[in-house]
Amino acid sequence: MNPLELTHFTATSCIGRGLAPTLQALHEQRSGLSPCRFDRADLATWVGAVEGVDDAPVRADLRDFDCRNHRLAQLGLEQDGFADAVADAVARYGAARVGVFLGTSTSGILETEQAYRRRAPQTGALPQGFHYANTHNSYSLAAFVRAYFGIEGPAASISTACSSGAKVFGSARRMIEAGLIDAAVVGGVDSLCLTTLYGFNSLELLSREPCRPFDVERRGISIGEAAAFALLERPRHAQGDAVLLLGIGESSDAHHMSSPHPEGLGARLAIEASLAQAGLAAADIDYINLHGTATPSNDAAEGLAVRALFDGTPCSSTKGATGHTLGAAGALEAAISALALRHRFMPAGVGTSEPDPALNLRYVLKSRSAALRYVLSNSFGFGGTNCSLVFGRADAHADAAAEPGTADERSTAR
Template sequence: MRPDRRPAVIPLHLSHFTASSCLGAGLDPTLAALRAGRSGLAPCRFETVHDLDTHIGEVAGVDETPLPADFAEHDCRNNRLAWLGLQQDGFDAAVRAAIARHGRRRVGVFLGTSTAGILQTEQAYRRRDAASGALPADFVYRTTHNTYSLAGFVRALYGIEGPAAVASTACSSGAKVFASAQRMIATGLIDAAIVGGVDSLCLTTLYGFNSLELLSPEPCRPFDAGRRGLSIGEAAAFALLEAVPASLDADAVLLLGAGESSDAHHMSSPHPEGAGARQAMAATLAAAGLAPDQIDYVNLHGTATPSNDAAEGRAVAALFGDRVACSSTKGATGHTLGAAGGLEAVIAALALQHGFMPGGVNTRTPDPAIPVRYLRTNTDVAPRRVLSNSFGFGGTNCSLVLGRAG
């Protein structure tokens, strides 16, 4: 931070974090895949989908991960993925310890998703009564398909009595919840928050993006001159946000700022010059009290669609020039939609802790028309501050800045 700039928000400590995606369950396999430049994308064989020529990022073992018996009414693929994710990296124990420290009413839950448990509804429709069309009696919309069901499940799981909400702003959902929690903690309403995102594969997403002609027939290649569209993934990513303690290890990760915008340019297409994206990035820099040249690495939204990458590239170039190193990690994980902001915040935290900047997996020839410094391979230059972008349909945008404590 420069002496002439002051942060507009108080930093928060990511006291614990975890992520599960097609790269593996937990931080160790995630880090190993990023270090190796390995993608988790594979040809689509999900559920009944056999007619789409695309690759997806499916999390192994979700269907074989039942919820605890007391939470049977919450059973759906999205909540099973959440449960799987919460069991990794000691996160479950960390949440319970935070509740013991702060009290049940002083911990909040703010999570992002786009489709929640909609697969449960898709499957229920196959079992409708032939005569009346009624859905089966064992289908419970409130605790599965309902967008809030994700936060409701996590809140019930831990007996949390603090505020809880779900952001469903398409692909910015899992980032915007960091900003929500930061505001709640700043106002003194809570002392800690579970944030992140969970989105699971479903037919609505796969066939919906196919109808928009946005699915790539090969593993996606963000910012590549020959990019052909996105690859859908799924993930569960969580962080526990708390006040910064008096003593911290040098490699502790802090949330320095969050910036949001809504340009409302188009229902599905980004502003061609990335106006809202630039506004969100500028807002998070202002919140953190940082200048553009104090950012070492940008984790791009980078979906590998022609229009998204071009617009984001223009926005990044307008704010940072071609100085800052940047890449998209969606070539490794796929686009995890409402979970992407949380997943990529965790990836940013890993880059900060382990001293590297991840290269863009699958990208062969960076598009020469996009004037950014795009990393194709990992670099072992250790970043101190990372900006992570998440931009959603309808022009809802969010950027986060994370940094090392020391």
């Protein structure tokens, strides 16, 4: 594929609002998880809650969109000058030439939960001020961001469970390649709600302690919330530490509604497709941001897929720091991968103390500097909806492109 540049990106999660605090937390190997105190959630688990989400309503002219999910989205959009960067893109290309593609799993379902508590006792009618279409509806997230910027181009919400925030990159790329748009706002937003917390609890997937991805004693997930965004454009003056999107691999193994293929078949297909699209060999990847949910079956399946393709490539899951942010996870971890490339470091797998020897991966236990050129980020969702993304530094990719031979020949030479 023709590379696309992440000309601007941002991330907000329990480890920080914006890139600087996120980077600091990753360097310090600091987790943002804490015991669950979410309203009406009587559960013995840990969560990654973003402080202050409920403090500021959405912009006054967008009040019909007001809900916790969109407050989190607005909080994320306001970090790192991201809103200004999007406004510049709209001015540069025109509102109709910018698209919006965002991932979410439950959208603003908390608003519906609260509305049902306030039903009229005699008729059961929902409260008059409840706006399902602008809050709970999955498309409402894309509609909110589109309205926030006055964008008039194509817009879609992607809801493929935990791969949602990664698959948006594929949707945006296809629109840009087709010549329908010149730039796209991509990302993911998911916020804490009772449906998610009690739903995963009913599946017996919640950990009673902070999650420990790929650890021999892993016992389940810690749910988090996040808002992460990127502005995708064709490279204009990409050089130095600019981050490029080089490959997108998608697959659907359809093995089971909530369990991955036991041999990691769908994950492997997605990884292979992303490498092929990037024109890279497995040996070119310097670091893998694992999906790493910390459930026994998911980590085992991903471990098999990674081990089948890579020989000792350093890897880790950052969900021990942020929690599993579900529909936002792919976008959040894309931003973390971009940070790793820009600042040339490998983030440690926070919370993991003894990597499972049966998985036999080169798991990063301490954050460290590394001359990263290419990073792979994995996101795998319920129902076998898988997506892998390959990112690279512009300077390293330019050097590699100047080398003769195929990707396999170049890797052998190294």
